[in-house]
Amino acid sequence: xxxxxxxxxxxxxxxxxxxxxxxxxxxxxxxxxxxxxxxxxxxxxxxxxxxxxxxxxxxxxxxxxxxxxxxxxxxxxxxxxxxxxxxxxxxxxxxxxxxxxxxxxxxxxxxxxxxxxxxxxxxxxxxxxxxxxxxxxxxxxxxxxxxxxxxxxxxxxxxxxxxxxxxxxxxxxxxxxxxxxxxxxxxxxxxxxxxxxxxxxxxxxxxxxxxxxxxxxxxxxxxxxxxxxxxxxxxxxxxxxxxxxxxxxxxxxxxxxxxxxxxxxxxxxxxxxxxxxxxxxxxxxxxxxxxxxxxxxxxxxxxxxxxxxxxxxxxxxxxxxxxxxxxxxxxxx
Amino acid sequence: xxxxxxxxxxxxxxxxxxxxxxxxxxxxxxxxxxxxxxxxxxxxxxxxxxxxxxxxxxxxxxxxxxxxxxxxxxxxxxxxxxxxxxxxxxxxxxxxxxxxxxxxxxxxxxxxxxxxxxxxxxxxxxxxxxxxxxxxxxxxxxxxxxxxxxxxxxxxxxxxxxxxxxxxxxxxxxxxxxxxxxxxxxxxxxxxxxxxxxxxxxxxxxxxxxxxxxxxxxxxxxxxxxxxxxxxxxxxxxxxxxxxxxxxxxxxxxxxxxxxxxxxxxxxxxxxxxxxxxxxxxxxxxxxxxxxxxxxxxxxxxxxxxxxxxxxxxxxxxxxxxxxxxxxxxxxx
DNA sequence: AAACCCATTGCAAACGTTTGCATAGAGTCT
DNA sequence: AGACTCTATGCAAACGTTTGCAATGGGTTT
Numbered sequence: 151x152x153x154x155x156x157x158x159x160x161x162x163x164x165x166x167x168x169x170x171x172x173x174x175x176x177x178x179x180x181x182x183x184x185x186x187x188x189x190x191x192x193x194x195x196x197x198x199x200x201x202x203x204x205x206x207x208x209x210x211x212x213x214x215x216x217x218x219x220x221x222x223x224x225x226x227x228x229x230x231x232x233x234x235x236x237x238x239x240x241x242x243x244x245x246x247x248x249x250x251x252x253x254x255x256x257x258x259x260x261x262x263x264x265x266x267x268x269x270x271x272x273x274x275x276x277x278x279x280x281x282x283x284x285x286x287x288x289x290x291x292x293x294x295x296x297x298x299x300x301x302x303x304x305x306x307x308x309x310x311x312x313x314x315x316x317x318x319x320x321x322x323x324x325x326x327x328x329x330x331x332x333x334x335x336x337x338x339x340x341x342x343x344x345x346x347x348x349x350x351x352x353x354x355x356x357x358x359x360x361x362x363x364x365x366x367x368x369x370x371x372x373x374x375x376x377x378x379x380x381x382x383x384x385x386x387x388x389x390x391x392x393x394x395x396x397x398x399x400x401x402x403x404x405x406x407x408x409x410x411x412x413x414x415x416x417x418x419x420x421x422x423x424x425x426x427x428x429x430x431x432x433x434x435x436x437x438x439x440x441x442x443x444x445x446x447x448x449x450x451x452x453x454x455x456x457x458x459x460x461x462x463x464x465x466x467x468x469x470x471x472x473x474x475x476x477x478x479x480x481x482x483x
Numbered sequence: 484x485x486x487x488x489x490x491x492x493x494x495x496x497x498x499x500x501x502x503x504x505x506x507x508x509x510x511x512x513x514x515x516x517x518x519x520x521x522x523x524x525x526x527x528x529x530x531x532x533x534x535x536x537x538x539x540x541x542x543x544x545x546x547x548x549x550x551x552x553x554x555x556x557x558x559x560x561x562x563x564x565x566x567x568x569x570x571x572x573x574x575x576x577x578x579x580x581x582x583x584x585x586x587x588x589x590x591x592x593x594x595x596x597x598x599x600x601x602x603x604x605x606x607x608x609x610x611x612x613x614x615x616x617x618x619x620x621x622x623x624x625x626x627x628x629x630x631x632x633x634x635x636x637x638x639x640x641x642x643x644x645x646x647x648x649x650x651x652x653x654x655x656x657x658x659x660x661x662x663x664x665x666x667x668x669x670x671x672x673x674x675x676x677x678x679x680x681x682x683x684x685x686x687x688x689x690x691x692x693x694x695x696x697x698x699x700x701x702x703x704x705x706x707x708x709x710x711x712x713x714x715x716x717x718x719x720x721x722x723x724x725x726x727x728x729x730x731x732x733x734x735x736x737x738x739x740x741x742x743x744x745x746x747x748x749x750x751x752x753x754x755x756x757x758x759x760x761x762x763x764x765x766x767x768x769x770x771x772x773x774x775x776x777x778x779x780x781x782x783x784x785x786x787x788x789x790x791x792x793x794x795x796x797x798x799x800x801x802x803x804x805x806x807x808x809x810x811x812x813x814x815x816x
Numbered sequence: 817a818a819a820c821c822c823a824t825t826g827c828a829a830a831c832g833t834t835t836g837c838a839t840a841g842a843g844t845c846t
Numbered sequence: 847a848g849a850c851t852c853t854a855t856g857c858a859a860a861c862g863t864t865t866g867c868a869a870t871g872g873g874t875t876t
Contacts, residue, residue: 174865181824183825209865414771440743535832538834540861542861
């Protein structure tokens with residue numbers, strides 16, 4: 151409670167043992183007699199003792215910290231306004247804690263270019279989880295090549311040296327397409343930028359399915375925000391009128407932007423236009439009409455990301471993983 | 484690139500100086516000749532050198548890390564599904580980085596009881612930002628009393644030893660009330676649990692205003708989730724029919740839950756019932772009808788939180804701060 | 817009884833920085 | 847020329863753990 155902190159040596163003295171014994175006791179090392187261990191642990195608790203993490207990390211070369219990098223495109227700033235990304239971070243946080251690690255939240259701005267140096271060599275974290283492959287994967291590859299234990303959330307089917315965990319975006323595109331067809335749509339708009347790895351897969355999955363059915367798909371390449379979707383749909387209705395009857399949006403936020411534009415012009419959803427989104431954020435269920443969407447299992451993804459990172463910390467290699475997705479049919483289609 | 488890490492001593496040798504000089508040079512200490520500083524910094528960059536943060540923290544007793552604790556009620560699990568909280572975290576992250584600090588994301592589960600010991604004495608962070616006062620403020624007070632530099636996001640008007648930053652919730656309640664009155668509502672439902680400090684203020688602000696106008700306010704104490712709002716409204720319509728014409732929801736997510744229930748039963752928003760939310764999350768603008776809400780300035784709040792924490796790190800005392808809020812009128816009212 | 821093993825514990829050397837103090841050399845003042 | 851001041855650098859002692867190795871002592875084997 152005062153200012154004078156108790157050190158391990160101090161605790162050891164109180165217990166009448168050496169610092170080595172104290173250290174081992176606190177770590178539950180079976181070398182130490184169970185009784186002694188208990189005694190020292192109790193003593194530590196009574197005195198509110200806690201190890202100095204800095205010293206511990208310095209000596210043991212292990213931080214027990216995992217860094218999460220939000221790899222945002224700063225131009226488009228998908229950023230913090232998309233609840234999905236933050237949901238992912240939240241789930242990762244839980245998974246990380248479950249494994250006894252702590253979570254250092256970073257962005258590419260802070261960490262600079264040399265992730266290996268900053269995080270690993272700099273002993274800030276043992277490994278890195280990158281959220282958002284973005285468009286430039288070279289930096290991730292560089293960090294991985296330099297020896298950074300690393301996993302990325304992104305599109306698992308993309309060719310990359312480092313392990314990627316993500317949803318089966320291609321299949322997601324297919325599901326959305328067949329669903330729209332089933333619901334009677336034949337002229338479909340795709341909202342999203344296929345240059346982005348994950349979105350590209352969704353687009354191709356959708357495209358293949360529609361071509362097979364001889365339905366037509368038109369691409370409206372927009373930023374990953376609801377505003378740009380709103381604008382794009384408005385523009386589209388002005389210039390060409392309502393010549394589509396289905397929309398596949400690359401994210402739920404984008405879908406909501408589109409939906410708003412449609413409803414403001416008295417286009418009925420789902421009667422005139424069916425809409426399918428992607429992500430299944432909390433809002434999708436609670437909006438009106440509620441949004442049909444492709445659900446990504448972020449909780450499972452988070453656990454997989456973390457466990458694949460831990461595998462690397464053990465020295466083994468981890469592989470990519472594709473998580474199943476699921477279409478959730480709601481009122482918008 | 485290989486495995487053999489470069490140490491400060493190594494770098495110093497390469498530069499032909501002592502480690503002290505190298506250290507000072509990297510920190511831009513003016514004791515060292517500008518020319519030498521530059522030379523060493525360049526050398527460091529070429530060799531991808533980065534300081535060992537663990538060693539540095541051990542020696543300097545300073546971590547340059549700020550811990551953010553998500554203080555969630557685990558019973559109700561407002562949790563990660565409310566985009567607002569995560570938005571706050573995101574904004575704090577930016578503010579923290581701007582000040583050259585890093586962000587350690589924690590929750591009360593991980594840190595245990597003794598925050599002072601874990602974070603400060605344990606040299607994991609220099610200070611703590613608590614997000615969500617929750618209902619039990621005793622733990623926060625204990626940590627603060629133990630000497631933890633600390634700021635909380637919550638209700639600034641509440642009596643507490645530690646500094647609290649938050650919106651003027653009382654005024655927010657007033658604004659919502661007068662707005663609902665102006666829009667013609669006279670029998671208003673309040674959705675939220677006033678036991679929660681911030682929500683209590685909103686309730687009281689609202690109540691005062693309505694009593695003055697001799698309108699009636701009914702309290703529906705629910706959890707902070709859209710689902711419970713949805714259920715509550717449904718129940719209410721079933722049991723008592725539509726005997727209200729305005730809703731003040733304690734959060735936007737709650738508002739959306741209510742709105743969904745209403746629209747499913749063909750109650751028109753805003754014609755039959757006007758709705759006002761709180762938070763101004765991204766969805767509020769993009770929903771249909773878009774949601775009238777009380778906007779909290781999270782970015783400003785984040786900056787204030789961080790700066791008040793830094794003040795404490797300097798050894799000074801910080802005071803509470805109440806941030807202005809703003810009513811944003813949209814289609815739902 | 818000597819030799820050995822096992823369970824516990826202690827010694828002391830790292831881990832890689834930062835920083836108070838000492839030092840060396842070059843200029844300045846009297 | 848001696849006494850000083852300044853500027854720029856080096857020395858070495860911490861910071862508080864962890865951990866390989868040695869040591870102690872009681873019990874077991876041959």
